[in-house]
Amino acid sequence: MNAHKPELINALLDGELHGLQRWLVQRHVSQCPVCAAEFRRLHHVHDLLAGNQPVPALSDSPEFFWSKVKREIEHRGNQTVEVPAPAFHLGDWVRQHQMALATAGAFTLLVAVILWEQRGQPEPVAPQVALAPMPATQIAPPESVAAITPVEALPEASASIATEVEQVATDIPNTSATVLASDNSGDTVIWVTGLPWASDMDDLKTQYATMDIWG
Amino acid sequence: MRRLLTVAALALVAWRADAGTLQARLVRATGEAITDQRLADIEPSLKKRFGYEHYQQMGVQQTSLDGKDQQRLDLGEGFVVFVTPKSVEKSIREINLEWYSGRVALVKTTAKISGKNPLFIKGPEVGKDWIVLALTVRD
Numbered sequence: 001m002n003a004h005k006p007e008l009i010n011a012l013l014d015g016e017l018h019g020l021q022r023w024l025v026q027r028h029v030s031q032c033p034v035c036a037a038e039f040r041r042l043h044h045v046h047d048l049l050a051g052n053q054p055v056p057a058l059s060d061s062p063e064f065f066w067s068k069v070k071r072e073i074e075h076r077g078n079q080t081v082e083v084p085a086p087a088f089h090l091g092d093w094v095r096q097h098q099m100a101l102a103t104a105g106a107f108t109l110l111v112a113v114i115l116w117e118q119r120g121q122p123e124p125v126a127p128q129v130a131l132a133p134m135p136a137t138q139i140a141p142p143e144s145v146a147a148i149t150p151v152e153a154l155p156e157a158s159a160s161i162a163t164e165v166e167q168v169a170t171d172i173p174n175t176s177a178t179v180l181a182s183d184n185s186g187d188t189v190i191w192v193t194g195l196p197w198a199s200d201m202d203d204l205k206t207q208y209a210t211m212d213i214w215g
Numbered sequence: 216m217r218r219l220l221t222v223a224a225l226a227l228v229a230w231r232a233d234a235g236t237l238q239a240r241l242v243r244a245t246g247e248a249i250t251d252q253r254l255a256d257i258e259p260s261l262k263k264r265f266g267y268e269h270y271q272q273m274g275v276q277q278t279s280l281d282g283k284d285q286q287r288l289d290l291g292e293g294f295v296v297f298v299t300p301k302s303v304e305k306s307i308r309e310i311n312l313e314w315y316s317g318r319v320a321l322v323k324t325t326a327k328i329s330g331k332n333p334l335f336i337k338g339p340e341v342g343k344d345w346i347v348l349a350l351t352v353r354d
Contacts (some may be wrong), residue, residue, distance in 0.1 A: 045291035163332040168324040195339040205293045208317035
């Protein structure tokens with residue numbers, strides 16, 4: 001709140017402001033010398049009015065006034081009186097629920113930001129391995145026991161001096177050996193998967209010494 | 216006599232230059248902070264391919280690729296590599312390769328390897344580490 005608005009200062013003095021708006025006006029009044037002077041002036045006026053309450057002057061004595069009111073009530077009896085229904089405006093509803101709306105808006109914005117950031121992130125990939133596309137696949141030679149996926153290196157790489165794997169196999173059941181050709185560095189990886197895990201080197205030796213490769 | 220020896224030495228060097236050497240290295244890819252300078256020439260490729268920060272050479276053997284006989288390279292820890300040269304064309308050497316752990320063949324392959332481009336074979340997993348076989352040819 002930066003502008004000087006005397007009507008808001010008046011509303012503040014009258015206790016008509018609530019919540020965030022009341023806090024903003026109070027903060028502005030405490031920081032703005034112009035509005036602080038206006039606040040003091042209006043506050044003085046309020047004090048004067050509060051100290052000099054108008055006394056209603058009745059033309060009749062209270063008893064006679066009440067008798068007139070009673071007579072009027074009895075005269076009207078059961079007459080129906082049309083009372084205009086209060087018009088409902090969206091602005092009124094918004095003012096009544098401004099805190100809830102602000103909270104819902106902030107939450108929606110937060111969810112939107114989170115979704116947007118997740119959408120911008122790349123798909124998770126295996127972080128440890130840089131794999132090149134495999135352009136061609138050959139069938140494994142019949143003597144191999146386990147699954148085989150031999151792949152030649154990229155044509156442009158093999159045309160130069162890139163390492164090229166023609167066929168690959170493994171004797172261990174339930175394992176597979178896949179050739180991952182290089183994209184531009186020229187090196188090639190044969191990736192053997194499905195090998196048994198070992199806790200240490202001694203465990204590894206023991207497992208392979210006692211392995212039944214024929215299942 | 217000195218001239219004869221010089222000529223013989225030059226001829227031997229020229230002959231050996233055509234022969235080529237296959238070097239097989241048993242490598243442990245690990246998260247432990249280990250710096251092994253012996254792997255400096257292939258460490259960038261290893262990092263790119265396998266992702267681990269550190270690599271340790273567990274064993275190394277090399278053999279000449281002249282001739283057609285099968286060569287046995289004992290890399291330690293029960294790992295043995297059998298290499299049989301098949302052919303050579305320019306700087307590309309075709310070999311039959313068998314990598315054993317104990318009596319079990321982890322991989323049998325036929326590959327064409329050139330001097331600048333190593334062949335890596337990702338082997339078994341030990342604890343949190345990987346065992347990798349790195350093969351390079353030096354002319």
